Amino acid sequence: MVHIKTDETVKLIADLVSIPSPSGNTNEVITFVEKFLAELQIKSVRNRKGGLIATLEGKNTSKHRMLTAHVDTLGAMVKEIKSNGRLKIDLIGGFKYNSIEGEYCQIETSSAKKFTGTILMHQTSVHVYKDAGKAERNQENIEIRIDEKVHNAEEVRALGIEVGDFVSFDPRVEVTTSGYIKSRHLDDKASVAILLQLMKQIKAENITLPYTTHFLISNNEEIGYGGNSNITPETVEYLAVDMGAMGDGQSTDEYTVSICVKDASGPYHYGLRKQLVQLAEENNIDYKLDIYPFYGSDASAAIRSGHDIVHGLIGPGIDSSHAFERTHQASIEHTAKLLYHYVQSDMVL
Template sequence: MEKKNYIDYIVEETKKILAIASPSGYTKEVAEYVLGEYRALGYEPKLTVKGGVLVALGGKNKEDAVMLEAHIDTLGAIVTEIKSNGRLKVSPIGGMNANNAEAENCRVATRFSGTFEGTCQLSNASVHVNGDYSDTKRSWDEMEIVLDEKADSREETEKLGIMAGDFVCFDPRTTVTKTGYIKSRFLDDKLSVGILLGYAKYLKEENITTERMVYQHITVYEEVGHGGAASIPEGVTEVISVDMGCVGDGLSCKETQVSICAKDSRGPYNYDVVTGLIKAAKDNDLDFAVDVYPYYGSDADVALTAGYDVRHGLIGAGVYASHGYERSHKDGVKNTFELLRAYLG
């Protein structure tokens, strides 16, 4: 199979994964999908106790193994209160920002009564009625979920089966342009899950055995800070997070590149790992950037915080407008995929 077809596969899998709602804490359905896809590729994945997916891809040296991590959990919200007018007050899950959640379509997933459609709006959202519309600070205290149901009181909403603790899942609005741009909420980090599936497919179909044992861990609590804190197999000496590469002012990365992170808000990544990634990118003429992320933490950081004695690194396709309506490019996907191929052998 030509390499470009792996990129096509990655993009298609990413679209499928993006279509399955999965805010942190509500990831069972998407984890089951990813399990099934690994099985279809010929692997034997396991569901971790926390609900993540762990799979061994094979490799010769099991005493110096490397684990690749990406996360399928996303931002979202959770119901905290049913208001007297039947609308819902919510609390964010992860870094979901009220400013860019406004006017977004969403689903409320109840525990026993199915799902209900709605929209996240500013309270009193009609400009022709609310004289303070423009001056109101967009915070979660000022936002509400307006249900697409004839429920205009607390009692009517309760009769639907909606209650505090129900998850609110936002519409990803996924699209891939003719020019190769991938636009969606939650490319962080479902795009990287697609890339890891593509790498697993490549190893299997090309019948490649890497020099080092390679594991993949698809985590489910990264957005709330403890995704990579468990489930690292014995023999793993290196953990690489494959997460979104930051694009923005002060950074050199573009959406068409693979980003190699030298340092994030928790500190520098392992010198030898970063150097090895840069060398692999240079030796293979990949389009890459090395950056320092000012406001960022990864599953690899969390692994060290949890006490694992491992080296760590972070790479990812460039993603603009992180934690909002994000954008990447197929070239960024290709460069990230090729860096994994080059670095792991």
């Protein structure tokens, strides 16, 4: 019976979500992952896009597998410095302004200075703005209130803040006694933690994998092209590990591993899907099959790039994706177990 150290994975998730890493500004979190792997004596290399690739050699070196999870998150950039000293923002990734209203944030300048602030509606005060609740949550009305004594654009620029500076959101991570993990950016740092713990377990148990297996920690998934390159010609199977989307009409929940059969890019490989289901059933792993209607993964990006691969997508079920996300330790554990058995299984082709 496989033993998954879920407590360690949850601690690692909390560490990862606490490192700001909006798409385009991921060096700090990639460095964290590099050091984690180095401590395991697993070599890794950065690609030119800034992602990280670790490789564990298997018995068969002519056929490869690739597993990927992305460490980049939603975020924003400074769009405009307003005359009143507030900041307009431009969003990074696919989410709505209402999901960040009232959120604490951090602005990082090009010289690495960091300033805190709060994302608010311009018309926030009900004592001043009669229709505060009716105003549209959009780029025109949402702004950042900086935690500095500034009254105009000149004073903001004197701090070193400029258009193009990255804005990250406070994750507000919390682990409850009932086993829930609540935080922004569980998409997809929960899966990154699972893959890192998987590599740690493979090393600790001295497992020789049947096929050489690459682990790509991608850093541009939220903007569509994180995992579409650096795929070796020998790679046959490509499995993205990303969040399972929950909502009306979905079967995914917070307590099982979600196996995606189709997303906005189309169906995933039927044979690989059936193999994942078989592995789950043979090893008492709780799973759900699901379709994510407005979703794309690193695996679908790889397919669109023209790679001749078998592609799949699994992950822990995440509630309220791209907002205040939540999952349960049970989902983390079942996802980890399925991956543990998958990397030791035979290939579909």
